Amino acid sequence: xxxxxxxxxxxxxxxxxxxxxxxxxxxxxxxxxxxxxxxxxxxxxxxxxxxxxxxxxxxxxxxxxxxxxxxxxxxxxxxxxxxxxxxxxxxxxxxxxxxxxxxxxxxxxxxxxxxxxxxxxxxxxxxxxxxxxxxxxxxxxxxxxxxxxxxxxxxxxxxxxxxx
Amino acid sequence: xxxxxxxxxxxxxxxxxxxxxxxxxxxxxxxxxxxxxxxxxxxxxxxxxxxxxxxxxxxxxxxxxxxxxxxxxxxxxxxxxxxxxxxxxxxxxxxxxxxxxxxxxxxxxxxxxxxxxxxxxxxxxxxxxxxxxxxxxxxxxxxxxxxxxxxxxxxxxxxxxxxxxxxxxxxxxxxxxxxxxxxxxxxxxxxxxxxxxxxxxxxxxxxxxxxxxxxxxxxxxxxxxxxxxxxxxxxxxxxxxxxxxxxxxxxxxxxxxxxxxxxxxxxxxxxxxxxxxxxxxxxxxxxxxxxxxxxxxxxxxxxxxxxxxxxxxxxxxxxxxxxxxxxxxxxxxxxxxxxxxxxxxxxxxxxxxxxxxxx
Ligand SMILES: Cc1cc2nc3c(=O)[nH]c(=O)nc-3n(C[C@H](O)[C@H](O)[C@H](O)COP(=O)(O)OP(=O)(O)OC[C@H]3O[C@@H](n4cnc5c(N)ncnc54)[C@H](O)[C@@H]3O)c2cc1C
Ligand code: SF4
Ligand code: SF4
Numbered sequence: 001x002x003x004x005x006x007x008x009x010x011x012x013x014x015x016x017x018x019x020x021x022x023x024x025x026x027x028x029x030x031x032x033x034x035x036x037x038x039x040x041x042x043x044x045x046x047x048x049x050x051x052x053x054x055x056x057x058x059x060x061x062x063x064x065x066x067x068x069x070x071x072x073x074x075x076x077x078x079x080x081x082x083x084x085x086x087x088x089x090x091x092x093x094x095x096x097x098x099x100x101x102x103x104x105x106x107x108x109x110x111x112x113x114x115x116x117x118x119x120x121x122x123x124x125x126x127x128x129x130x131x132x133x134x135x136x137x138x139x140x141x142x143x144x145x146x147x148x149x150x151x152x153x154x155x156x157x158x159x160x161x162x163x164x
Numbered sequence: 165x166x167x168x169x170x171x172x173x174x175x176x177x178x179x180x181x182x183x184x185x186x187x188x189x190x191x192x193x194x195x196x197x198x199x200x201x202x203x204x205x206x207x208x209x210x211x212x213x214x215x216x217x218x219x220x221x222x223x224x225x226x227x228x229x230x231x232x233x234x235x236x237x238x239x240x241x242x243x244x245x246x247x248x249x250x251x252x253x254x255x256x257x258x259x260x261x262x263x264x265x266x267x268x269x270x271x272x273x274x275x276x277x278x279x280x281x282x283x284x285x286x287x288x289x290x291x292x293x294x295x296x297x298x299x300x301x302x303x304x305x306x307x308x309x310x311x312x313x314x315x316x317x318x319x320x321x322x323x324x325x326x327x328x329x330x331x332x333x334x335x336x337x338x339x340x341x342x343x344x345x346x347x348x349x350x351x352x353x354x355x356x357x358x359x360x361x362x363x364x365x366x367x368x369x370x371x372x373x374x375x376x377x378x379x380x381x382x383x384x385x386x387x388x389x390x391x392x393x394x395x396x397x398x399x400x401x402x403x404x405x406x407x408x409x410x411x412x413x414x415x416x417x418x419x420x421x422x423x424x425x426x427x428x429x430x431x432x433x434x435x436x437x438x439x440x441x442x443x444x445x446x447x448x449x450x451x452x453x454x455x456x457x458x459x460x461x462x463x464x465x466x467x468x469x470x471x472x473x474x475x476x477x478x479x480x481x482x483x484x485x486x487x488x489x490x491x492x493x494x495x496x497x498x499x500x501x502x503x504x505x506x507x508x509x510x511x512x513x514x515x516x517x518x519x520x521x522x523x
Contacts, residue, residue, distance in 0.1 A: 003349045006322075006357030006367045035354045036508055039214040041222035057216050058507030077222045079212035080355025103335055103363075120364040138224070140212070157362040 008032055008118045013153065018065040027070020027087035027096070031061040032156075033080060045077040075100045076137040086152045095152035096129060101141045106131060107160050115147055116157040123151060126158055168194045168243070170479050171259055171272035173250045173421060176204020177465045178278035178457025180232040181472030182479070183242050186276075189480035189487055193242045194270060196261060198249040202236065203229030204280055205300070205458075206465060208307040210335070211328055214353065218500060219466040226307075228465070253425045257452070274452050274479040277422055278472060281415035281436060281458040286320065289375040295382025299329045299412035306336045314408035318385045319343040322367055326412030327352035330360050333410075341406050344371040344387055346394065353509075374401060376409055385409050417459045425450050434516030435461030441522040444498075445478040446471060449522055454479050461516055463504075470501045 002008055018028045029050070031042060036058040043051045043061060050067035051074065061083075075083045075098065085098040107113055107128045115126040130144035147155045170186045172179045175197030183195040201207055209225025220228055236242055248263035259270045283298035285291065297305075297313060299321070305311045317338060319330045322345035330340045343360070348370055350357045357367060370390045377384035389400035416437035423429060427440040428449040439461050440448045447454050456475040457468035474497045481490060505513045 002354050002358070004369050006350055006354065006361035008358050032358070033355055037214060037353050037355075038216070038504060038507055038509060039221060039353075040216055044217045045222075056507065057503060058509070077212075078355075079214050079222055080353060081359050082355040104337075116362060116364075118358065118362050120362050120366075159364075 002034060008034070008156075016063075017153070018063075022065045023086070023088045026089045027085050027098075028065055029063055029068050029070060029072070029074060029083055029085050031063055031074075031083045033061055033078075033082040036060060039079065041077040041079065042074040042083060046074050047071075072098050072132070072142055075142055076140040081140070084156060088149065088152060090146060093149060094146045095149045097126075097145045097147055097152055097155050099143045099145060099156065099158060101143045101158075102139065105160055105163065106133065106141055107143065107158075111160070113145070113158040113160055115145065115151065115155040116159060117154045118156050120157070122159075123154055124148065126155060165258070166194070166268060166270045168192050168270065168272045169483055170194070170274045170276065170476070171196065171270055172276045172278060172476075173259070174204065174278035174280055174457070174459070175199070175202040175233075175244070175246070176278060176280050176457060176468065177206055177228070177232065178280070178459075178468040178472035178475075179204070179276070180236050181469045182276045182278055182454075182456055182476035183236050184232070184239065185473045185476035186480040187239045187242045189477060189485040189490070191241070191480040191483060191485055194245060194272065195236065195242055196245045196248045196250055196259075198247065200247050202233040202244065202246065208303045209465070210307055210332060213465065215464070215466045216503065219469065219504065225465060250421060253421050255426075273483060274454065276454045276456055276472075276475045276479055277459055278455070278457045278468075278475070279418040279421065279459045281462050282418045283411070284414045284416050286373070286411050286413050288373050290378065290382075291376060293376050293378050293382050294380070295378065295407055296376055296409045296411065299325050299410050302408070302410050303329050303332060306332060306338075312336060312338055313410075314382075314406075315339060316341050316406045317408040317410050318373070318387070318404055318406040319410045319412060320373055321345060321351075321412035321414070322347075322357065322369065323351035323412060323414070324353060324356060325415075326410075327356045327360055329410065329412060330365055331356070331363070334360065334363050334365070340365045341404050342387075343367045344373065345369045346372045346390060372396070373409065377403070382407055382409055415458060415462045417462065419459055422448065422453070422455070422459070425453055427453060428522070430520060432461070432516045432519045434512045435520070439520055441520055443522045445482075446475040447478065447482075447522075452482075461513070461520070463513055467501065467504050467513075470497050470504065473497050474501070
C-alpha cells in the first residue's frame with residue numbers, strides 16, 4: 001500500500017481517473033495526489049478553472065475533466081510531481097503520457113527511452129515526442145512520451161538509455 | 165561594545181523575516197549568522213515547497229533564500245554579520261560574538277533567537293565510521309559544495325527530509341539503494357515517496373539498521389525487519405552493499421542560547437525536543453528575548469517565516485515602533501500560521517503548541 005511502500009496502486013488511481021469517454025476525447029490531467037496535505041498550487045495555476053476550488057488548503061485536488069484541456073500548466077507547479085496528462089487520441093496504437101521530469105540528461109525529441117511504472121519497474125519502450133522546458137516551468141521539464149496505448153495508465157517515469 | 169535595538173541570532177528563513185519586519189517598522193537591527201551566507205537550511209533546498217500561494221508554495225527553497233537575503237542586504241537599518249557565531253548570552257543582556265577570530269560584544273534592547281535545529285543521530289555499532297552522515301550534511305555536500313558523498317547510499321528515515329534528500333541524491337547521479345523506516349508508515353508526504361519509488365528506490369517500512377560494516381570507512385550495512393512491537397524478526401537480516409549511510413531521523417531545536425539565558429524550557433517530543441515556553445508575542449520567559457522558527461519547535465520553512473515576521477514585529481513594537489497596519493499585519497500572520505498548522509498533518513504541531521504557552 002502507498003503509505004507502506006510509496007507505490008501508487010491501480011486501486012488508488014481508479015478513484016481519480018477520468019471516465020473512458022473523456023479519455024477518448026483527448027488530453028486530460030490526472031492528479032495522483034492521495035493524501036490531505038497543506039498544498040494548493042495546482043488549483044491556483046489552472047487557468048481553465050478545471051481544478052475544483054479548495055475549501056481548505058488540505059483538500060485533495062478534484063479535476064473537473066470536462067473543463068480540463070490537458071495543457072499541463074498545473075504539472076510543473078506541483079511540488080509533488082503528482083500530476084500527469086494523458087492523451088489517448090495520439091494515434092491508433094499509441095497514447096501520449098506527459099511526465100514531469102527533474103533529472104539530467106534531458107532526452108532529445110525522437111529519442112527512445114525506457115518506460116517505467118509507478119513501482120520503478122521497466123515496462124517497455126517509449127519515444128520522446130516533445131520536450132517542454134520554458135522559463136515559467138522553472139526547471140521542471142515536461143516530457144511527452146509516446147507509449148503503446150495499453151500502457152498509458154501505467155507509465156509514470158522513464159529512464160534515459162545508458163543512465164543508471 | 166556595539167549597541168543596537170534588535171539583535172537577531174540566526175539568518176535562516178525565520179531570522180531573515182524577523183530582521184525585515186523589525187526593520188520595516190523602523191528598528192535598528194543586527195542580524196548574525198555563523199555561516200558565510202544567509203538563508204539557513206533553505207540554501208540547499210532545491211525542491212519545490214508545499215504550502216499555499218501566500219507562503220510561496222511551489223517555489224524552491226534556494227530561490228526563496230536568495231530573494232530574502234537580497235532584500236535584507238538592501239535594507240539600510242539592518243546590519244548583517246556573517247561568519248559570526250554567537251557564543252554566549254550574559255545576564256546583563258550582552259551577546260558575545262566571535263567573528264574573524266575576534267570577540268565582539270553586542271548589547272541589544274531586544275533579541276530574537278532563530279538558531280534553527282540540529283540533526284538527531286542513531287545508536288548502532290560502527291555509527292562513528294566515516295561514511296555515516298546526517299542527511300543535512302549530505303545535502304550540504306551535494307547541493308552547496310557539489311561534492312558526492314559516495315556511490316551507494318542507504319537512507320535511514322522516510323520522513324520528508326529522508327525522502328527529499330534521497331531525491332536530490334538521485335538528481336546528483338548517486339544511487340540510493342533503499343530508504344528504511346522503523347515505523348509502519350512513511351512519514352513523508354506520499355507524493356514525495358511516490359516520486360522516489362518510481363525513480364527506482366525501494367522504501368522499506370518496519371526496517372531498522374543493525375550495524376554499519378567496514379574498518380576505516382563504511383562498506384556495507386545490515387538491516388532487519390521489525391515486528392509489530394518494533395522487535396527485530398530473526399532471520400530477516402540483510403546485508404546491503406553501500407558506502408554511505410545517511411541518517412535522517414529528525415531534528416532537535418538548537419537551544420543552547422535559550423538555556424544560557426535562563427528561559428523556561430519544556431520537553432515536547434512533538435516539537436523535536438526541548439523548546440522555550442513563549443507567549444502569543446513569541447516572547448520567552450526572559451523579557452525581551454523572542455524565539456522564531458525551528459528553535460521554537462521543528463516545523464517547516466513556511467512556519468519559520470511566519471514566526472519570524474511575528475517575532476520581528478513584536479520585538480520592534482515593544483520598543484514603541486508602530487505603523488498604521490501593524491495590528492492588521494499581526495492578525496494576518498497569526499491567521500496564516502493557524503492555517504498552516506490546520507488539517508491532519510498539522511495535528512502533531514498543534515498538540516505540541518498546546519504545551520508551550522507561557523502563563
Ligand atoms: C532536507 C530538508 C527539507 C525541507 N523541506 C522543506 C519543505 O519542503 N518546505 C518547508 O517549508 N520546509 C522544509 N524544510 C524545513 C526548513 O528548511 C526549516 O524548517 C527552516 O529552514 C527553519 O528555519 P529557521 O530559520 O528556523 O532555521 P535554519 O534555516 O536552520 O537557520 C538557522 C540559522 O541560524 C544559524 N545559527 C545557529 N546557531 C547560531 C549561532 N550560535 N550563532 C550564529 N548563527 C547561528 C545557522 O547557521 C542557520 O543559518 C526542510 C528542511 C530540510 C533539512
Ligand atoms: S492540465 Fe491545464 S486545464 Fe487541465 S487541470 Fe492542469 S492546468 Fe488545468
Ligand atoms: S499541487 Fe500537487 S501535491 Fe499539491 S495538492 Fe496539487 S496535486 Fe497535490
